[in-house]
Amino acid sequence: MRNECVAGLFTLVVVMVLSGCRAGNYPEPVPPVTVNRTYEKVDPSPAVVADFYDLRLKIDTEKDCLAETVSMDIQNNTDSLVDTVYLRYNPMGYFDYLREANPEAAGVNRDKGAEITSIRFEGEDKELTAEYLLDGTSVKIGLADDAIEPGEKRTLIVDAWTDIPDVEDRFGMLRRDEGKLYALALCFPYIDCSCDGMWQIDPPLYLGGGGENRNPDLKDYHVEIDVPEQFEVACAGVPVRKGGTVSVDLENIRDFAVVVSDFMDVDTFDTQGITIRNYYLRTGDIEAYKEISRQAIIDSFEFYTGLLGNYQRKEYSMAQYVDGMEYSGFAVVDGRNLMNGGPDNGNKLMRNTAHEAGHSWFYDAVGNNEYNEGWIDEGIISYLASYELVLNDIESYKTEKKYGSDWTLKDQTNALKKSNALIEENQLKPLDHCYLNTPWHEYPENSGPGSKEYIYAPIFLCHAKEIMAEEAFYSFLKEVYQTYAMKIVHSEDILEILRKYDNSSKMNELIAFYFSGSHTFP
Ligand SMILES: [Zn+2]
Secondary structure (H helix, E strand, C coil): CCCCCHHHHHHCCCCCCCCCCCCCCCCCCCCCCCCCCCCCCCCCCCCEEEEEEEEEEEEECCCCEEEEEEEEEEEECCCCCECEEEEECCHHHHHHHHHHHCHHHHCCCCCCCEEEEEEEECCCCCCCEEEEEHHHCEEEEECHHHCECCCCEEEEEEEEEEECCCCCCCCEEEEECCEEEEEECCCCCEECEEECCEEECCCCCCHHHCCCCCCCCCEEEEEEEECCCCCEEEECCCCEEECCEEEEEEEEECCCCEEEECCEEEEEEEECCEEEEEEEECCCCHHHHHHHHHHHHHHHHHHHHHHCCCCCCCEEEEEEECCCEEECCEEEEECHHHHCCCCCHHHHHHHHHHHHHHCCCECCCEECCCCCCHHHHHHHHHHHHHHHHHHCCCHHHHHHHHCCCCCCHHHHHHHHHHHHHHHHHHHHCCCCCCCCCCCCCCCCCCCCCCHHHHHHHHHHHHHHHHHCCHHHHHHHHHHHHHHHCCEECCHHHHHHHHHHHCCCHHHHHHHHHHCCCCCCCC
């Protein structure tokens, strides 16, 4: 996710309200469980995996709701019986959160909700028992007599429905005179991550509260979406329409998301041998959006490919929205300025594209636990996009200027200098440490959520680059990417590679300041 508002972060207070649930739908919530996995190197091969998902989605564009039937193939790779499975279904807690934390959205979402109506194994009528935890977002399924044998694979089927929140969020919608756009993300049921017989149940990060806590395991998806023909469907891969159904097959993805709109078109082009599907909205300054975003995607793909190595897929899709968020092979970007007629003041579209496209390298290719080690994907990409890519005099600047943007390279440099100075002088210096490898909800003193992921992690990388030779710094980043592409990386793995290039006492001092655990000054 994008988060460039440096000053705002220090004052941002995200109200995490553990509100009561609607009577009858699910039991009282329990407080979030903080799983402190800091610095624990875990087995990269999960013990219980769901490696295939079949999503059947029906979007009701009159009532703004979504019906889901999701089948997931669950494989028990442990040598003991598995009698409990943890399912994640974010919409269950989201509406209560929305009503409590977003007064503007509370009214229009007053009567909205979500519900899981059935959980069963394929070929069986018997309903499995479900216990709703963490505000209803985590579903503990008791398998009892249906426990999964070691080595066995079984298909679990979940039926659910959810209203689509009337809010411009990652899971939400956009209403314009020209039509509607549904952003359907973080709203499909999936199995939580498990390692060594332990389920990793990270607390819910409410969709509007920033941050992510997705299961990073790679899995295949077959998706079928029933939606009226005037609605275009944007997602990863190559969506194919037959009548009222759009289907797509995806391999080795970490998360599925889709944008559906009746005022959206697509511009398709190639760059770096990759087919790009660039979805834009038929509103505002359409030509400016198409041209600026196309150039920003081209500049980004050239930059990351040159610096880190090849993009891992054949296709990439991006859709215009009101804010940025990364998925596998797909992202939404902040195209609001141009939606409103432009110009792209503050250069948001270009900078956000540089960030979200970069997540194809860190988040999608190199996976990590976004809750416990969010500094890896957000920090590395914030650093590369804001401190390297957009400081080059790339073609996108000229394209932006052509359409009236007043943003200059100098503005960008000044913004970075200002944020560095703020952090150095007022925030970081008084602290004796600033641990990046801590869960999302734990952040340094005098700062707010997201500060270590979006601000301090890039500063750590700036310092590392200052300490080591520039060439070694780029080789280090490239080696991390090439070693862990299509795998999961942990902080310790990254630091091991960093130390290969520079194991000086100065570097170890820096590591000891930014990382908890075994990284003490030698
Ligand atoms: Zn991001």
